[in-house]
Amino acid sequence: MVEIRLTNSMTRKKETLVPIRPGQVSMYVCGPTVYDRAHLGNARPVVVFDVLFRLLRHVYGEDAVTYVRNFTDVDDRINETAQKRKAAGATGTLEDLIRERSDETIRWYHDDMDAVGALRPTHEPRATEYIPQMVAMIEDLIAKGFAYENEGHVLFRVRRYAEYGQLSGRSVEDMIAGARVEVAPYKEDPMDFVLWKPSDDDLPGWPSPWGRGRPGWHIECSAMSYALLGDSFDIHGGGNDLLFPHHENEIAQSCCAHPEGSFASIWLHNEMLQVEGKKMSKSLGNFFTVRDLLDKGVPGWNGVPGDVIRYVFLLTHYRKPMDWRQATAITAKQRLDIWSSEVQSNRELEREFKQDRDEFVRNYVDPTVVEALADDLNTSNALTTLIAAGKKLEGLSRVQFTDDEVETIQRQLVAGCYLIGIDLYHYANAISRGSFNLSDFASKLTALRETAMQTKDFSAVDALKSSLLAAGAEVRMTKAGVEVIPGPNFDPAKLEPLK
RNA sequence: GGCGAGUUGGCGGAGUGGUGACGCAGCGGAUUGCAAAUCCGUGUACAGGAGUUCGAUUCUCCUACUCGCCUCCA
Known part of the structure; x- marks a missing residue:
């Protein structure tokens, strides 16, 4: 069995993954708030954790891995869109329009993430479908003295949880010093965070022991991970911007509600994405969605293929800031064009690959690629191995090899690419469909x-x-x-x- | 202010206590009607300072700079 090592944000060390239930791996990743099209930054964790998902499936078996990624569909920006539509004369109740907005956003999200080669997680729970579980968890926290109700709000008593701050490495005192915490009359302590808040008539709400209201942001992940993975699971992932306060608060809630469990064993956080060396932001004018790139993208192109986007992402290790640069996308496309042309003509291989891709990977992937991924998802080194294989098939290099050797290399290339989520035959077909016969x-x-x-x-x-x-x-x-x-x-x- | 991450050759980007990963670009050659593509060859890099060591880009400390988080933004 391949040993998988991952950098645990909790200990800041590279640790060997030892599943809690032998042979079974469970992973929870914080998913998107579904208020609009996913921007390019949203795609980074998706690709990073998709590679991990694929690696885990490869090592432990397809059925041995449970991957949960939620949809946050309780959000003011969703409400805003729904309210605007209602004001503009859309039919249906506000709740209908809210549901409609998150439904369409989820559809887009699926389309866009499918395009960058991400497998669908095992479960994709929506926050609105787990309200009763959240209410139950909050009641439990109140009963155990970790939370209190005041003026229709329920708050978590941060000072009651001694371990608070362990993940982010800050003490409660540090944070008071920072003095950016929201002070509110219903809080016992400025540090306390919201588990439940009241809704007025213009906002979606659910009945609860504390009146009609809606959950705070953090509780949904605690409730959904507990419902789907239990009180202890192996991996919890997300962008490093979520490390504080979101994940810190998740830990506090989950560990206080379920002290019998260990919650997540390994915490993984991916670094942020930049565009041409700058943070992507609307004010800098370098903000764009995955769809923008897929449809239009680099000037002169008929859109950037999703596999090219993925390749660019994989070039940089997940714990380093990644820079989206057009020049990189161009070289990535050149590479994929070459690779796909190197295997495209082998129709017999294509047939075998398409019959069972996972099986194909198991049979033919170069162990060096697996080892690179198992070493804290070193996708860059995995690509280096694949580049070396691809070079052997290029031009005159190829004549040095017998037909059998060429086919072996082709198998390794196709298998290695698929393990990191790039289907070369799919790419080849997509490219030739879009190209012209000259x-x-x-x-x-x-x-x-x-x-x-x-x-x-x-x-x-x-x-x-x-x-x-x-x-x-x-x-x-x-x-x-x-x-x-x-x-x-x-x-x-x-x-x-x-x- | 607090917490954290980072600083590798022209650019991007791995990695390591002791032979300069890798890619792109560049340069020289082969090839070519000319090119392109391809092939062969080609690079005195590890922010600065101090320390540990036989030896540090790799470990420790300090300094500088960059960036992120502390604002339901992945």
């Missing part, structure tokens, strides 16, 4: 060239070649023949006059 130009160029070889007058060849180059096509002439393929800035309109 073989007519290739034949024409071949004919002109053959004539020119005799006459030594290359002007006609050069004229056609420059037109093709001007249109963004790549022209490759070898003794074997002429190849014309669309380049990164290919513009088919410019070829119209040549037909």
Whole structure:
């Protein structure tokens, strides 16, 4: 069994994963608040934890891993959209419109994350479907003295939990010094955070022992992880911006409500994403969604393929800030284009791969790739191994190998890519569907060239070649023949006059 | 102010107590009608200072700078 080592934010050390239930792994990752299209930053944890999910499935078996990622569908921004729509004359109750908004956002989220190759988690609970569990947990916390009700609010008594601050490494005193905590008349202590708050008639609400209201943000993850994974599970993940206060508060709630359990054994946090060296923000004008990139993306492209987005993400280790740069996306696409072309023609291999992809990975993946991933998800090193394999198949390198050796390398490349979530055959097909058939130009160029070889007058060849180059096509002439393929800035309109 | 992360060659980005990962770009050569692609070759990098050590980019301390969190933003 491959030993998986992960950096635990709680201990700040790399630790070996030892599942609580032998042979079974459980993981909870904080999911999106479904108020709008996911931006590119939202995709980073999705890809990071998807790689982990795939690795765990590879090591422990497909059915041995339970992955829970929630949807937060209680949120003021969802309410706002719903209220606006209602004001604009949309039919249905406010609750209907709220549900409608989160439904459409979840649909988008699925579409976009599918596109970057993320497997669907085992469970994707919605906060609104676990309100009774949250209410029960809050009642329990009150009964145990860790929470209190005041003016329709229920608050968590932070000072009653001695371990508070362990994950983020701050003491309650530190935080008081920071003095950014919200002071409110219904709080016993400024540090206390909300478990339940009242809703007025314009807001969604649920009945509770404390009146009509809605849950605080942190309680949903505690309630849903308990409902689906129990009081102790192996891995809890999320972006490092959630480390405090969200995860700290989750720990406080869960550990006080279920002292018999250990809650999460390993905490994983991914670093944030930047764009061209700067934090992505609306004010800087570098804010964009995953969909923007998939549809439009890099200028001159017909959108950025999801696999290219994923490849760029995997280039950087998850605990380091990742920079989305157009230049990186371009080299990523070149790499994937090469890889897919190296395996595309092997239809027999494609058939075998598609029959059972997971089985294919088990049989053929290079152990070096698995080892790199098992070492705290070192995706960058995994890619290095794959690049080396790909290089062997490139151009003249390939002739050094026998057919059997070539096929072995192809298998390793396809399997390794799939383990990190890139389906080369899917990519190859997607690319060829979107590309243009330039073989007519290739034949024409071949004919002109053959004539020119005799006459030594290359002007006609050069004229056609420059037109093709001007249109963004790549022209490759070898003794074997002429190849014309669309380049990164290919513009088919410019070829119209040549037909 | 508090807490935390980081600073590696032109750019990106791994890693290690002792032979300069890897990619892109560059340079030289092969090849080519010219190119492109490909192939071969090619790089005095580890923020600064002090310490530990036979030896540190890798460990410890200090300094500088960058960034994140402390505001339901992943």
